[in-house]
Amino acid sequence: MSTTTVHHHHQSEGNYSKLTTDRVGLWLFLLSESMLFLGLLSARFYLAGTFRPPELNQALGVGITSILLVSSLTMFRSEVAIRHGDQSSFLRHLLITIVLSILFLGGVAYEWSQAFTHFSPNTVFGTIFFSMTGMHALHVLSGIFLMLLIYRNGRSGKYSEHNHWSVEATAKYWHMVDVVWVFFYAALYLV
Amino acid sequence: MRTIIQGLVGGVIAFIIGAALLGIVRLAFGLSFWGGEASLVAGWLAFVIGWLLGVGVWEYWVREWFNLPVKKFEATGTSRYFTFCTDHKVVGIQYLVTFLGLFLLAGLLAMVMRAELMAPGRNYMSGATYNNVMSLHGTIMVFVGVAATVGAFGNYILPIMIGAEDMAFPRLNALSFWFVPPVAILLLASVFSNGYDTGWTGYATLASSTREGVIFYNLAFFTVGFSSILGAVNILTTVIALRAKGMYWGRLPIFVWASLGTAILSLIFTQFIALAMIMSLLDRVAGFSFFDAFAGGDPLLYQNVFWFYSHPAVYVMILPGLGIALEIISVFSRKPLFAYKWAVFGMMGVVVLSALVWAHHMFTSGMDSPLRIPFMITTELISVPTGLVFLTALGTMWGGKLILKTPMLFALAVIFNFLIGGITGIFLSDVPVDIQLQDTFFVVAHFHYTIVGGGIFALFAGIYYWYPKMTGRMYNERQGKIQFWWMFIGFNLTFIPMFWAGLNGMNRRIADYVPDLGNINFFTSMSAFFLGIGFLLFVYNMAVSLKKGEVAADNPWGGYTLEWQTSSPPPLENFDTPPEVVGDPYGYGEPDAKHVIFPAPAATD
C-alpha cells in the first residue's frame, strides 16, 4: 500500500481521510452550537413555564416553519445533485434554498414588528421570544452568507462530484439551523 | 508586528463601522446616533471581526473563498511568534507566553489586594478600587486557568505525543489563539472605564446596575469562549483522527486522555457562559428582562447558567494538570503508570459528574431547599473518580526509585496541594457547613489550593518538564529546586492561614475585616509577597536558560512517550520518519518494553 501525498495525514490510525477529519470537526462544532440553543430552550421553561400569549400569530408561525422545512429539503436536493455531478440542479436547488431562507427571515421580521406591540422585551415572554428568535435568525443569516458563498463559487465550477466538502458542510449547518427551529417553534408557539 | 498592526487597524475600522451601523438603525428608530453602552457592544463585536480579518482570516480564508490568489506571509525565526502561524508548536508557545504574562499581571493585582489587607481599616485605596482590583484579578486568573495549560501543552505536546504532524485544523488552531489578544486589550481597557466591581462571577442583578465597566467583563468572557470552543474542536478531532499507526485508545498517554476530557468539557459547556454573558448584556443594554424580577425574570437564572459552565470550568483548569502530574510521576519514579485504565475511568467520571453539581455554588442563594441535598451528594461523589487519579499517582510511586528533579517536585506538590483543596471541598459541599462558610476566606483558600496549588503548580511542572524539548536548552536545576521550595513554602504559608481567617468569619471580596484578624492577615500578606517573588525567580531561570542553558539532549529524562523520540526542539511536522506505536507508553523498568518504533520508510512511488 503506498502512502498518499496528503500533507497532514501520513499513516494515521484507521486511515482517516482529510474529508473524514473535516466531518468529525464539523459534527463536534454542531454539537457545541446546539448547547447554546439548549440553554435558551431551558431558559424559556425556567422563566415562563408553558405560558404563551394569545397574540402570537399562529398562521405566520406555521407559514415560516413550513418555508424553513422545505428549504431543508431543497438544500438536501442540492447536495445530492452535486454528489452526482449535476451542476445545474445543484445551483437551481441552492438558489431556491437561498430564496426560501430570505423569505423566512422576512417572516420573522414581520412577526417581530407585530410582536413589539404585544410583548416587548421588557416583559418576560418578550425577553424569551426575542432572544430565541433573534439568536436563531443570526444563525439563519450566517447560513445565508455561506450559501451565497458556495453559490458564487459553484457558478464558477469550483465543486464537482468528488470535491464538494463546502457544500456538504453548509448543508449540515443548514439542517441544524432547521432542526433547532422545529424545537423553538414548538416551544414558543405550541406548548 | 505586521500581523498585530493589521489586526489593530482592521479592528478599529470595524469598530467604527459597527458602531455607525448601529447608530443608523438607532436614528431610524428616532434615537440618538451614539447609544453609549449599546454602541460599545456593537463596536466591540465588529472590532473582533476586524481584528481577526486583519491578523489572518483575510489571508488564510477569505481570499480562498473568493478564489483570489492566496499570498501567505510565512515568517521564520522569532518573528513567527508574532504572526498568524499554523505550526502547532508556535501556537503552543504563543499561548504559553501570553498567558504567563497575564498570570504575572493577575499576580501583581493579588499583591495589591494583599497590601490593602495587611492591616484592618482602609490603607491604600478606596473600597471601590479594591473591588475593581479583586474583579480583574479573578477574571484574568480564570482565563489563565482555563486556557494556559491546555493551550500551551495541548497544542505543543499533544500532537507529538500521538505521533501527528500537526493539529487536525492548523488554521483554526492559529485562529483560536488570536482571539486572546483582543480579550487582553479589553480587560486592560476596562481600567480606563473605572473598572467593574462584580468579581469574576458578574452576578445579576449587580451586573445590570453597576458601572459600565461590567460590559467589558461580559464581552471579554464572551469572546474568550470562542477560543475555548474552537480549541476543543481541534483537540478532539486531532485525537480522534490523527493518531499514529498503532496508537490505539488504550495506548494514549494519560496527558492526552486528560486533554480529551478537558476538550469535551469546553466543547459542551462553554456555550453556557456565552449565553450567560449574552443574557446579561441584553438585560443591561437592550432592555431585556431575563434577570429582572419586577418584569417576571429571575436573578437565579443567571447563577444557574453561569455555574452550569463555571463548575465544569474548574475541571477544565485542573484535568490537564493532573495529566501532566501523572506523566511526570511515572517517568521520575521509573515505574509504569499504576492502574492506567482506572485513571482514565476516573478522568471521564469527573467529566460526566461535573455536569451534575453546579448548584453547590448556590446553597445560600434562595434556591429550592430540598434540591440542595442531591447537589450535595453529587458533589461529594466527585471525590470517587478524583480519588482514582490520586491512587494512580500513589500506586505509581509505591516502591519506585523517585528522582526528585524540579518537574517531579512540582508534580508531587500538585498531588499534595490538590489533596488539601479536595478535602476542604468536601466541607464546602456539605450544606450546613457551606451556609456558615459561604463567601468567607475559607472558600478563597479552598479554590486557590485546587486551581493554583493544583493547576498552576502543574503548569510549572509541565514547563520544567518540557522546557528542554521546547527550547532545546536545559533550565538551571539548582535554581529550579530553589524556586520550587520557595513557591511551595510561600504558597502554603499564604493559603493555610486563609482557612483559619475564613473560619473566624473573614468575608471575601471586602476591603476590610474585624481588627482581631489583623495579625493573621499581616502574616498572610507577608507570605503572599514572598510567594510573589518566587515567580520572579522562575522568570529569571527561564529567561537566562533560554540563552545560556546547556544544550538539551533529545530525551533528557529517559521518557518513553513520543515527544522524547524526536529532536529538541522537534523539526517542522515533528518526525523525520513516521512513528509506529507498538506498545503502551509507560513500560519503565520492564526489560523489553517498547512504545514506538520508526520503521524505515517504504519506497515511495
Ligand SMILES: [Cu+2]
Ligand atoms: Cu463547583
